[in-house]
Amino acid sequence: MTSGWRRELRPLLLLLTIALAAGYHFDTLSISLALACGLYIIWQWLQLYRLHHWLKQGQSTQLPSTYGIWGSIFYQTQRLQQRSQKHQQRLQAIINRIQDSTAALQDAVLMVDSHGNLEWWNRAAGEFLGLKAPVDVGQPITNLIRNPLFKTYFDSVSYDEPLSIPSPVNAQLQLQFNITLFGRKDRLILVHDVTRLKQLEAMRKDFVANVSHELRTPLTVVSGYIETMDMAADYLPPRWGRMISQMAQQSRRMENLITDLLMLSRLETSHQNQSDTIAITPMLATIVADAQALSGERDHNITLAIQSDTQLRGYQDELHSAFSNLIFNAVKYTQDGGDIEVSWSDHGEGVRLCVKDNGPGIDEHHIPRLTERFYRADPSRNNQTGGTGLGLAIVKHVLLRHQAELEIRSTLGQGSEFCCHFPAERCLTD
Numbered sequence: 219m220t221s222g223w224r225r226e227l228r229p230l231l232l233l234l235t236i237a238l239a240a241g242y243h244f245d246t247l248s249i250s251l252a253l254a255c256g257l258y259i260i261w262q263w264l265q266l267y268r269l270h271h272w273l274k275q276g277q278s279t280q281l282p283s284t285y286g287i288w289g290s291i292f293y294q295t296q297r298l299q300q301r302s303q304k305h306q307q308r309l310q311a312i313i314n315r316i317q318d319s320t321a322a323l324q325d326a327v328l329m330v331d332s333h334g335n336l337e338w339w340n341r342a343a344g345e346f347l348g349l350k351a352p353v354d355v356g357q358p359i360t361n362l363i364r365n366p367l368f369k370t371y372f373d374s375v376s377y378d379e380p381l382s383i384p385s386p387v388n389a390q391l392q393l394q395f396n397i398t399l400f401g402r403k404d405r406l407i408l409v410h411d412v413t414r415l416k417q418l419e420a421m422r423k424d425f426v427a428n429v430s431h432e433l434r435t436p437l438t439v440v441s442g443y444i445e446t447m448d449m450a451a452d453y454l455p456p457r458w459g460r461m462i463s464q465m466a467q468q469s470r471r472m473e474n475l476i477t478d479l480l481m482l483s484r485l486e487t488s489h490q491n492q493s494d495t496i497a498i499t500p501m502l503a504t505i506v507a508d509a510q511a512l513s514g515e516r517d518h519n520i521t522l523a524i525q526s527d528t529q530l531r532g533y534q535d536e537l538h539s540a541f542s543n544l545i546f547n548a549v550k551y552t553q554d555g556g557d558i559e560v561s562w563s564d565h566g567e568g569v570r571l572c573v574k575d576n577g578p579g580i581d582e583h584h585i586p587r588l589t590e591r592f593y594r595a596d597p598s599r600n601n602q603t604g605g606t607g608l609g610l611a612i613v614k615h616v617l618l619r620h621q622a623e624l625e626i627r628s629t630l631g632q633g634s635e636f637c638c639h640f641p642a643e644r645c646l647t648d
Contacts, residue, residue, distance in 0.1 A: 233258060262288075269295070326393075326409035332402050334358050334372070346409055348387035359407075362386075368395065375399070382412060392416040427483035430476045437476065441469045478608035481539060482591070485615040495646055496530045498562055501538055502571075506560055509545045516554040525563035529646040532620045540616035543609040544573045544636050551634075552577035567642040576633040585626050589614040613638075620644055 233254050241250030265288040273295075317340075320327045326343035330336055336359050339349055347363060354362055360369045363386055371381040377397040385391035394410045444465050451459055506522045513520065530537065548558045552575040559574040580588070587593045592607035610624075617624050621641050628634035 324411070326407075328359070328407040328409070330359050330405040330407060332404050334360060334405075336362065343409060346385055346387075346391065346393055346411065371395065372397070372405075375403075382416070423483060426479055430479040430483065433472075434476055434480075437469065437472055441466075441473065444469055475608070478612060481612055482608060482615060485536065485612065485619065493531050494534055496532055496534050496537060498528070498530060498571075499524050501534075502541065502560060502562060505538070505542050505545050508542070509549050509558070512546060513549050516549075518549055518552060518554075518556055518558055520549070520558045521560065523559065523561040523563075525561060526569055527647065528562075528564060528569045530569070530620070530640060531644050531646055533616075536616045536619065540613045540638070541571060543613050544571075544638070547609060547636075548573050548575040548577070548634075551575070565639060568640050569645050570637050570639045572635060572637040574633065574635040579630040579632050580626075580628040580634055581630050582628075585628060588626060589624065 234251070237250040237254035238247070241247030244250070269288070269292065272292075320340045323340060324342055326340060326346045328336065328339040328343050328347075335356050336349070336354055337356075339347075343349055344351075349362060360372055365383050365386065367381065367383050371377075377399070381395045382392055383395070385393050390413070391411060392413045392415075394412045396408045396410070398406045398408075400406055444462060447454070447458075448462050448466055451462060454462075502522055502524070506520055510518075510520050545558070545560060552558055557576050559572075561572045561574075563570060563572070584593075589610045591611045594607050614624060617638055621644060623639045625637040625639060626634070627637075
């Protein structure tokens, strides 16, 4: 038993002793005990009332003074209150420091609750998005950022890739949104100003397109002279034959490179919305026939399996270019006499084109980068097999314009398989 409880027990025993003595003396034992218990209960109730009143005042008034167990309770309560205040002050200091640091960020930071209502944002968010406190606190974020692309992105709850849209208050600003889920579907939104990056990307695209256009004319002239010299090779010294042949080969390679660069430039800048209904079967038959001609004496076994009558809604020239790149690549990289399988089939809710070969395969670490411009899995850049390094980049851009995905599976020494998955909204059935 603690000292506090012992101090509480002594007055209780003294009260009962006095009640017993008075009751025995006046022959009113039961009445004396009842009065003693009543006084004790009233005392306890009074102390409880004082504690409740002090707590109700928010512990802002002076702590009531008493003794016994209630004095210990008052003291321990005050200690807990003081300790809680210290913890609150410490937490508030941490919160203030976090808010000060996020307020100093050049990137915008926003916190949105599980219902999509805006809870907090920093200074940069106010500048980028035109938010105003306290009016916008508790408002749905999709009402404050009125952009259909943002609403679709926000409601999708799939934030693997960032979203880039113009600022709602300044169309010249390009903002990139990154959303992270935390807690019970609360969201932390980071917004970066990517205007400069977008401008540099546009400059790069314009530069590539302009240079490609400018190079085409002089290259056509050079190619024409080389072709003329090649036709008159019989009248030239014999040692010139090899030089002219190499010049013609490199000239054709440059023409292919410029053609691919212009194709990429057109894909990146084209905004045409009018799509056509494309019959895939005759297109693939034509490409496979061209691939067989490209194989020539290498004698590849190229098969075409049409397992679906599904047509596509899209752009004829772009899809022809993408499918040709995949099939011609299989011919270039597969050993003489190798097998190449081209198939068109239904897959899940959509449709897919697969090009499979039993060639040398691709090392796993190359696969994520194959669709980058000028990236070559063949480090030697062999002129016999290597192209411009832009083929798969063109395929990637064409598929993006058709909401499709490119899947690459390959095992070194066992061949490769490239599959284009088209969604159901692009499919049309006879």
